[in-house]
Amino acid sequence: MTATTNTSANRNTNKEAFLNTIASKLGRERRIEVQRPAIRELIPNSYGPLTQDDLVEMLKEQCFFIHTQVIETTRELLQRTLDDLLEANGGGTVMTSGDPRFREYGLAFPDAAVWEEAAGRAENIRRAESANTAIVFADCALAESGTVVVESRPDQGRSLHFLPAHYIAVIEREKLVLRSTDAAAAFNRRIQAGEPVGSSINFISGPSNSADIEMKLVVGVHGPLRATYVLITG
Structure with missing residues (x-):
């Protein structure tokens, strides 16, 4: 000693x-x-004042460049929108997170697997590997980079975002912010307030893309083949 x-x-x-x-x-x-400067001051906002409508347009423009589809819908049409996307993905097994917002929005997917703590890590990963489409709610989204931010929690493990062939992230309009510093500031406020935060924070920008070999873009090497953001605008 x-x-x-x-x-x-x-x-x-x-x-x-x-x-x-x-x-x-x-x-x-x-x-x-x-x-120390505030987190948001680390990268100054060079855009000037931005409305939520501005952020929506920025998100849609950026998602064009990252090969990600953005579909706008309403709370009332959310179920139908997701059902149509599942059909477009070829059906197959669906897996969702255990996020309580699925119940709050009245969403139901017959025979869907759910990431749940009681099932255990190995079983949850097996379900994710078998799923054709994953559906999650974004904790927030970054308009500037077309990124969804999702926490790893007992009801939502990391594998859910990377193993299924298709990935659908539902984004609530009020959760759309400009960039990562805004998301970090929000998480920091939660930590300071003593609220629980996920064991890891994942920043996901569209489907898996890799151009490491001969500068040729290949999609789906280490993640979903297709990513869709469903934005609830009303």
Whole structure:
């Protein structure tokens, strides 16, 4: 225990000496207290004031470049919109997250598998591997990059986003923000408020794309072949 304490003390002494030397070379005193900028200020918004309508248009434009379909729908037509997409994907097995918003929106998919903690990790992964289409709700979406942000939670594991051939992310209009710093600020507020946050945060921008070999774009190497964002606008 004494050896460990001494080692730690030596490291702190060396650190302080190093930092003091740097400050001396710069010709100024050590700055002990540093005022960190707010997360949102790390990348200034060069667009000026943006409305939610502006963000919607930005999302649709960006998704064109990342090979992702964006479909606008309403709360009342959400079930029909998703059913039509499942049919367009060729039917097959559907897997959803256990997100309570499926119940809140009155969504039902007969015989669909659900990611649930009680099933266990191995069984949930097996279900995801067997599913043709995954349907999830985005925790938020980034208009600038066409990215959906999803937490890993007991009712929604990472494999659900990557193993099925088709991926559908439902985005609520009010969850659409400009960029990653806005999402990070929202998560930071939750953490400061003592709210639980997922074990990992996944940023997903469309289907799997890889151009590592001879600069030829290949879709679906390490993720879904097709991604669709369903945006609830009313």
